[in-house]
Amino acid sequence: MNVKICGITTKQAAIQAVEAGADFIGFVFADSKRKLDREQAKEIASVIPASVKKVGVFVNEDAETIKEIADTVGLDYIQLHGDESPAFCQQFAYPVIKAFQIKTAEDLEKVNDYNCAYYLLDSPAGKYRGGNGEAFDWGLVKHLHPLEEKIILAGGLHADNVQQAIAEVKPVGVDVSSGVETDGAKDGNKMVAFIEKAKRER
Structure with missing residues (x-):
């Protein structure tokens, strides 16, 4: 099971996530309490080994800015968390x-219009896109079995529910941010607990 720790804002948190066994580290470049600029992200990226993939999270950003940030930071993946069209997603070398924010089964049908490396299924937006700590109805995902090898599950995950989420959705990966935080900061112990549970065979 692949694990993405999103919303990393310090070198210490990045090192803790890597040591805990994270497969992906997420940097947020959109409006969020976890937002970074490209220089901050580049500095943190310097302590992340090549074996751990760096993901930049963008919301309705223009393509040139995304490309510039990706090049500067050395991103491995671009995560588009807004209203980007299928055509927009096709223009990157990354x-x-x-x-996708999932409220109903109809929301899942939009996934079929896109050709991407992964599809991240998240809970409906709160103040910001993602990172709201709320889960959606995992039962809805049963309609997506042909794509399950590309599904990353997000939204309201934490160490106590991640095994149930994996059993119900059968994703290729899980994404967590607020579920491994204490008082708004990444918690090394919570990251360890989450990753151990996510990667444990049931």
Whole structure:
């Protein structure tokens, strides 16, 4: 099971996530309490080994800015978390993770319009896109079995529910941000607990 720790904002948190066994580290470049600029992200990226993939999260950003940030930071993936069209997602030299907010089964049908490396299924937007700590109805994902090898599950995950989420959705990966934080900061112990549970065979 692949694990993405999103919303990393410090070198210490990045090192803790890597040591805990994270497969992907996410940097947020959109409006969020976890937002970074490209120089901050580049500095943090310097301590992340090549074996751990760096993901930049963008919301309705223009393509040139995305490309510039990806090049500066040395991103491995671009995650598009806004209203980006299928055509928009096709213009990058980087593999794309497209995020979808899931309220109903109809929301899942939009996934079929996109050709991306991964599809990240998240809970409906709160103040910001993603990172709201709320889960959606995992039962809806049963309609997506042909794509399950590309599904990353997000939204309201934490160490106590991630095994149930994996059993119900059968994703290729899980994404967590607020579920491994204490008082708004990444918690090394919570990252360890989450990754151990996510990667444990049931």
